[in-house]
Amino acid sequence: xxxxxxxxxxxxxxxxxxxxxxxxxxxxxxxxxxxxxxxxxxxxxxxxxxxxxxxxxxxxxxxxxxxxxxxxxxxxxxxxxxxxxxxxxxxxxxxxxxxxxxxxxxxxxxxxxxxxxxxxxxxxxxxxx
Numbered sequence: 001x002x003x004x005x006x007x008x009x010x011x012x013x014x015x016x017x018x019x020x021x022x023x024x025x026x027x028x029x030x031x032x033x034x035x036x037x038x039x040x041x042x043x044x045x046x047x048x049x050x051x052x053x054x055x056x057x058x059x060x061x062x063x064x065x066x067x068x069x070x071x072x073x074x075x076x077x078x079x080x081x082x083x084x085x086x087x088x089x090x091x092x093x094x095x096x097x098x099x100x101x102x103x104x105x106x107x108x109x110x111x112x113x114x115x116x117x118x119x120x121x122x123x124x125x126x127x128x129x
Contacts, residue, residue: 001040002043004030005040005043005044005047006047008021008022008044009047012048012052013104016053016056016066016101016102016103017048017053017101017102017103019087019097019098019100019101020098023097025040026040026041038084038088041080045079045083045084046080048102049076049079049080050076052104052105053102054068054103054105054109055069055071055072055083055100056109058101059108059109059110063110064108065108065109066108066109066110067109067111068105068109068112068113072086083100086100087100
């Protein structure tokens with residue numbers, strides 16, 4: 001499982017990684033449930049943030065592929081816990097996992113705050129975002 005998690009951020013140079021992809025691997029690849037599934041999601045989010053990714057939503061109807069979202073906090077712990085909490089209360093919403101993505105903060109991401117962009121580029125591999 002750790003090897004798989006280490007591969008997930010490899011998609012970032014080409015595209016965002018959706019929560020739905022993480023959940024699909026947890027459900028169908030590893031058949032995880034309960035605390036194991038939550039831990040798996042957390043570890044994936046940490047891996048993505050450690051590679052410089054930020055939480056985003058789709059940019060449909062804008063000039064951007066992605067729109068940075070700040071509703072989940074600033075630190076990797078805050079972001080992971082907030083995403084998991086939102087997922088836990090939204091499990092009955094079949095479309096929810098398609099709303100949260102992680103992408104590298106580049107020119108195709110709108111709503112980037114300068115401090116988020118600076119922190120993401122400076123702290124790749126650290127405990128901060």
